[in-house]
Amino acid sequence: MAEPAPRHLAEILAVCAQVLGRHTAAEENFFEIGGDSMTAIDLFLRLEARLGVDLDVTVFFEARDFRELAARLAASGTGHPVDPPASGTPG
Secondary structure (H helix, E strand, C coil): CCCCCHHHHHHHHHHHHHHHCCCCCCCCCHHHHCCCHHHHHHHHHHHHHHHCEECCHHHHHHCCCHHHHHHHHHHCCCCEECCCCCCCCCC
């Protein structure tokens, strides 16, 4: 598999550290380091907001580790862009 875009990997690791409250490494698997379905949803939604895209949730659950997740996101074009919320609109 191709090397992930550094931006994707850095963003994923930063958001995961926020969600889990601990440093994460590229070769770690989200579920093996304490993530569960609720924190996975939190991570997924935060990544969508941070990257400004609509991600395919299956890519998230199929990736063995964060490096593979970043590579898959980069290869897929990071999903489909989403429109930012209108100002004054909660989002």
